[in-house]
Amino acid sequence: MNKKALIAAAIFLSGLLHGQRRGYWQQYIDYNIQVRLNVEDNTFSGTQSIRYQNNSPDTLNTLFFHLYFNAFAPGSMMDERSQSLPDPDRRVGNRISGLKRDEIGYHRIEKLEVNGNSPAFDIQGTLMRVDLTEPIVPGAVAEVQMSYQSQVPKQIRRSGRDNKEGVEYTMTQWYPKMAEYSDRGWHTQQYVNREFFGVYGNYDVHITLDSDYVLAGTGVLQNACDLNQMVAEVYCRKEVDGLPPTEPEQTWHFRAERVHDFAWAADDDFVIQHEKIDSTDLYFVRLNSTDRESWEVMAALTVRMFELMNKEFGRYPYPQFSVIQGGDGGMEYPMCTMVLGNGAKDNPTGFMGLVVHESVHSWYYGVLGFDEQRYPWMDEGFTTYAEDVMMDMIFNEGKKINPHSSSYRSYNYLRSKGWQEPLTTPADHFSRNRSYSVGSYSMGSLYLSQLEYIVGKETLRASLRAFYQKWKFAHPGPDDLLRIIEKKSGMQLHWFSDLWTGTTQGIDYALDDVRSGGKEMTALSLKRNGDFPMPLEIRITTIHGDTRWIYVPTDLTTIPKKGNYTYAEVWPWTRVSQQALIPVPFREIQEVEIDPYGWMADTDRSNNDWTKEKEK
Secondary structure, rough: HHHHHHEEEEEEEEHHHHOOOOOOOOEEEEEEEEEEEOOOOOEEEEEEEEEEEEEOOOOEEEEEEEEEEHHHHOOOHHHHHHHOOOOOOOOOOOHHHHHHOOOOEEEEEEEEEOOOOOOOEEEEEOOOEEEEEEEEEOOEEEEEEEEEEEOEEEEOOOOEEEEOOOOOOOOOOOOEEEEEEOOHHHHHHHOOOOOOOOOOOOEEEEEEOOOOOEEOOOEEEEHHOOHHHHHHHHHHHHOOOOOOOOEEEEEEEEEEEEEEOOEEEEEHHHHHHEEOOOOOOEEEEOOOOOOOOHHHHHHHHHHHHHHHHHHHHHOOOEEEEEEEEEEEEEEEEEEEEEEEEOOOOOOOHHHHHHHHHHHHHHHHHHOOOOOHHHHHHHHHHHHHHHHHHHHHHHOOOOOOOOOHHHHHHHHHHHHHHHHHHHHOOOOOOOOOHHHHHHHHHHHHHHHHHHHHHHHOOHHHHHHHHHHHHHHEEEOOOOHHHHHHHHHHHOOOHHHHHHHHHHHOOEEEEEEEEEEEOOOOOEEEEEEEEOOOOOOOEEEEEOOOEEEEEEEEEHHHOOOOOEEEEEEEEEEOOOOOOOEEEEEOHHEEHHHEEOOOOOOEEEHHHHHOEHHHHOOO
């Protein structure tokens, strides 16, 4: 590594480590990728130079690379897994098994050198193991040179060519990608179904293909003024003489810093719209045949979403972001997302929800690089939580009492079917797709909403912003967030995290009886029917229309939430039932409700309230 690169890496790493937990480390990588795509036969040749810095305390004797395109061939692990699940993703089903020779994906490694040596390597499915001839000691930098021939598969899931909306190339997980090495060792999961994990660093990417094509993706376009007139007008804000080009091929040059992946899409019918917020350029890339008016509305709302996310959850740190028509649903990548482009007219709110969700992933996946195999519920769940907040702010001015209600419904449905699995299940190992999706998206969102119920909205939101600031461009886990919330709230919270993620225990509290508790007092008989303990917020409404809030603490937090409450006696978690005495005469009680706004994930709300009319 040259002196300039070493200085850049040192600055980058010092930024990562500043303020983070003592002893934390992570690897660092620089990619220089050059590919030439043949649009006639959908193959491409590639070379890539990698500078890989071993910041771990370990000596590395092997390297691992993901070859994701190898999943798209009959008999692959993705193919077999899809056909063995009781509820396969209908977008995949048995489609891989029917791919023809010119429709499959593959990577064929033609040359591999590490620090000038030619090590042996072995490819099994989507994983390549490299046995080094010389180890990489702590603090050392490895120089990797690689060349390969690849074929773009017919799009089955996320990546590939000729998708159902007619986009020619969606190039995601498309290059030999270094596996992450962390304090848990190498992350060597095969590409079976879902989720990714990568090394933060810088990408310098040159893509050469037919001059008719327009590209968009991760990174900042370096040569926009040299490509074609539309691109020059959008990116350079000016007309450029001599465009469009007369050469049959063009090279698009992108650079991206502090990212853990690189994705792009290409089509000869792409058009681009530009918006701007502060120092961030937003680009909206669609097929010319896709409804323009819907995308213009979406673009305006996306600008609003970025403004709100910057305020509520932390500032977006990259210079650009692109929403690209290119997916078979929606999928996030650093500095861009691929989404379905049509359907906005029929379901504008759903279309906007898709764009918001995938864009919010820039915070919870892009900047906070969760281990998505181990913690898919952080990646998808935190994104779903913030998405719900954004959608409520955009469409309801933030007035909805509980914007996460759909996650509660999905969670209760999963429990009613008996399909719930612990969130500690690795992403690819859920026995049902439904169990994974509800667990990761809905239960992951409820993880935060339950913490919000326990510690309060202001404390949780402040903690999320502090978490984002402290762990940006790194790989935090749930304990790193919990410690921040605990410090801000003064509460103990690991009990909640352990039960919510590591078990299938459920919350169910009941109001058994309301009666006189003596002079000027009322006695509430409470029961815990579920096996998951929680603090209780109870609303008392009097015959005069007045309300009073009662708080029943759990011993597990050690201190109660602060607020305008009348505090009842602490309820030890080992006790099934509890009596709470409240200083309101029984004769004046009109209604008693446990958690009237539905913030607690109570699995049976039919036994949560009492009214004087019911008593009669």
